[in-house]
Amino acid sequence: xxxxxxxxxxxxxxxxxxxxxxxxxxxxxxxxxxxxxxxxxxxxxxxxxxxxxxxxxxxxxxxxxxxxxxxxxxxxxxxxxxxxxxxxxxxxxxxxxxxxxxxxxxxxxxxxxxxxxxxxxx
Amino acid sequence: xxxxxxxxxxxxxxxxxxxxxxxxxxxxxxxxxxxxxxxxxxxxxxxxxxxxxxxxxxxxxxxxxxxxxxxxxxxxxxxxxxxxxxxxxxxxxxxxxxxxxxxxxxxxxxxxxxxxxxxxxxxxxxxxxxxxxxxxxxxxxxxxxxxxxxxxxxxxxxxxxxxxxxxxxxxxx
Numbered sequence: 098x099x100x101x102x103x104x105x106x107x108x109x110x111x112x113x114x115x116x117x118x119x120x121x122x123x124x125x126x127x128x129x130x131x132x133x134x135x136x137x138x139x140x141x142x143x144x145x146x147x148x149x150x151x152x153x154x155x156x157x158x159x160x161x162x163x164x165x166x167x168x169x170x171x172x173x174x175x176x177x178x179x180x181x182x183x184x185x186x187x188x189x190x191x192x193x194x195x196x197x198x199x200x201x202x203x204x205x206x207x208x209x210x211x212x213x214x215x216x217x218x219x
Numbered sequence: 220x221x222x223x224x225x226x227x228x229x230x231x232x233x234x235x236x237x238x239x240x241x242x243x244x245x246x247x248x249x250x251x252x253x254x255x256x257x258x259x260x261x262x263x264x265x266x267x268x269x270x271x272x273x274x275x276x277x278x279x280x281x282x283x284x285x286x287x288x289x290x291x292x293x294x295x296x297x298x299x300x301x302x303x304x305x306x307x308x309x310x311x312x313x314x315x316x317x318x319x320x321x322x323x324x325x326x327x328x329x330x331x332x333x334x335x336x337x338x339x340x341x342x343x344x345x346x347x348x349x350x351x352x353x354x355x356x357x358x359x360x361x362x363x364x365x366x367x368x369x370x371x372x373x374x375x376x377x378x379x380x381x382x383x384x385x386x387x388x389x390x391x392x
Contacts, residue, residue: 133355134355134356146320146346147355147356150345150346150347150349150350151350153345153346153347154347154350157347172350174257174260175254175260175350175351175352175353176254176353176355177254177353200231203227203231207224210224
């Protein structure tokens, strides 16, 4: 029992360590940040003045040890959630996040119903 | 069961059409409404004249501060300048200018030609400090109170109407 507990704690802490030491992918962050002065472009795709400045800021934040989430939090605090292509779940976008799952469940119910109906006929 | 499915499909169609209708009528441009009421974060702006630093504590001295981002190369900044000159005559408000990605000599000439409305003048040579204020282009202005709360944000040149709006806010509160 003690060995099990020890192994569980060991694996959890090992995983936590792995995730915290993961290098931050700068280009992934750039792709998730909207260029506010462009038409439908992320800052990764844009060479506008705003995109270049934001890339410099992201670089600085990474250098200062900020995590990916902390960078997103910082920028959404300054520019609102609009700057993120993949905003976090909140009260404002709850429906947007949950609707695909609701449609999936509803579609599943229809499929089950149709299959049952078909098998009853045969 | 079939009836329930039909009703649900109709409901879903109405819902999707409703979302389309609302979305098409909504402007997809970035707006700053969500930032009003937020507090300014930690600010460190470098003085235009020397390397002294302007921090949050300096904002707390004034009842109201209008932080104006401008540059000599920005044509709309010239358009809004008379409004800033007029606002600088008000007692309840101080104007802090942030010279954005500009050359010092050009900025000084701009102020010499059009007048200097700024109580404090700072510079942001590479634009990085402006991100702390949620700036994405110039001219932009932010009206804050002495608690560093954002009262209003103006994207684009200040108009006469904006000027009256600011005067109303600073004289009524």
